[in-house]
Amino acid sequence: MAAGLVISAPASGVGKTTLTLALARAWRHRGLNVQCFKSGPDYIDPAFHAAATGRASVNVDSWAMDRGAISHLVSRGADADVVLAEGSMGLFDGVAARGVSGTGATADIAEMLGWPVVLVIDPSGQAQTAAAIAAGLRDYRPGVRLAGVVLNRVASPRHEDLVRRALSDAGIAVFGALPRHAEISLPKRHLGLVQAEEQAEIGKLIDEAARFVAEHVDLDAVLRSAASWTPQPAANGLNVTPPGQRIALARDAAFSFVYPHMLEAWRGAGAEISTFSPLSDEAPDASADVCWLPGGYPELHAGKIAANTRFRSGLRAFAETRPVHGECGGYMVLGTALTDADGVRHEMTGLLGLETSFAKRRMHLGYRLATLAAPMPGHRPSARLRGHEFHYSTILAQPDTPLAVVHDATGAVIAETGSQRGHATGTFFHLIAEDR
Known part of the structure; x- marks a missing residue:
């Protein structure tokens, strides 16, 4: 006991x-x-x-x-x-x-x-x-x-x-x-x-x-x-659907913010996860059926990400036929450009039109409830996703089709809707669970 x-x-x-x-x-x-x-x-x-x-x-x-x-x-x-x-x-x-x-x-x-x-x-x-x-x-x-x-x-x-x-x-x-x-x-x-x-x-x-x-x-x-x-028997576990059977997961110092329970739930449902490092100029596993870019600190490594052509071209090739999703920092890297704290603009992968800047820091913090307007890996349209947002970037442009209607914990609609274009989707919030 x-x-x-x-x-x-x-x-x-x-x-x-x-x-x-x-x-x-x-x-x-x-x-x-x-x-x-x-x-x-x-x-x-x-x-x-x-x-x-x-x-x-x-x-x-x-x-x-x-x-x-x-x-x-x-x-x-x-x-x-x-x-x-x-x-x-x-x-x-x-x-x-x-x-x-x-x-x-x-x-x-x-x-x-x-x-x-x-x-x-x-x-x-x-x-x-x-x-x-x-x-x-x-x-x-x-x-x-x-x-x-x-x-x-x-x-x-x-x-x-x-x-x-x-x-x-x-x-x-x-x-x-x-x-x-x-x-x-x-x-x-x-x-x-x-x-x-x-x-x-x-x-x-x-x-x-x-x-x-x-x-x-x-x-x-x-x-x-x-x-x-003594643990009480749980009638049900997490309501988490893996985004795919074989998941290519970005994992290094720039892409590391992912909830452990999410990875465990994916594996528990039978998914296989292969990791790759964008900072080491690695592309996602070509045999994967979905690519997931978690959050992290891309703003600290923006110059290196911009210079890593194998990663960027490999991700773009992957997204021509299969889903790619980014959370927060991963979402920013899927965008067109990221301006760092020194005001230097770095070209990102361009899968989405999002442009963000850390030159003028603005804190975004809080729980998020998103109702999907379009599908994202593992979740159907109209699904209600619960997550949390925490970053200091400013949105300069978010021109693509909104991915979701997003509310904060008070029920107020917020501007960080996420984006969808082709096979690419992104959100500013980190997914925690889907409502049953």
Whole structure:
């Protein structure tokens, strides 16, 4: 029987990922089997989880997924000793309008699974107020149970003592206090953490985080606070149809944002996936029947993509007879041109008329519900697709036939409709699931 916990915080940037990785690796050093999940639409953190545990991690999302899909995904933790779900943003942060089974908040997952929450609290610039914040989070939603807190970035022993006393008076357990320790900071860039596969020293960094946390946190007390958990049988799994039988998937530093559960669902349905690297000037597998370009950081590699003629000509030849789909960064590369942050315009593959620019950054962030006006690989017209958009590009032109009518989580229609031309389709959102 596994023990389940949710790692959350009052806000982003407090240290949830670092604590999750450190706990997972520290317990693994003790011989425990640890399974991680990510609550919400972050597609970067699961790779860090896998590096820490040696087990694949996936996203669970209450806005985009129903309870059956979430139960199906978390059932992979049945053979683990400890299961950790890392939250997104603050504990109760989600969207205003409810989605399939919730608002996308971490609290939805905690209540749904019955797992208590360990809060990471950063008391910088405060003392007793940290206890008021923790108590407010504890009492805000009756179905969500607080196990205790870990303090992060405490300034001094005196500072720690003040916060500990206030939390004790509020009846809240303190599992440990972490002083500032720059050596275990994870590097970031504009869409979040620098990806795990880009960091050669990620194993050493996680080991150091585990050593540091084990020195300052009562690991046994945290483990005792976890809820005994046995997965409930799921009546149904994910509603995901593979885009084809043989899928050519772009995969390198410019094309890496794809949800692990999507790839697993494709393979589980019998699809075969072959990867290729546009940055290495590789073309998609000629024997594949569909090509998929996920998101990533094409803006950081635009010059190289523009210069890689074998990739561009191979993709264009593929698209003459078979479907090609791009998500976000992949969509931009299917377009006519991409202007980088320095204002340099780079020619892309030209399968679609989309032109984008990073010269004037504008953040696009949020859940998306798209009703397809035309088919895209794996999905028929009128299908309702749930996904998430996060990028900083500006649309200069989007002249092709709109692929979908797209709404944000409030129901407002947005301009990022996606595009369709010939066998090429693209969307700015990353697909999470299709409505049943």
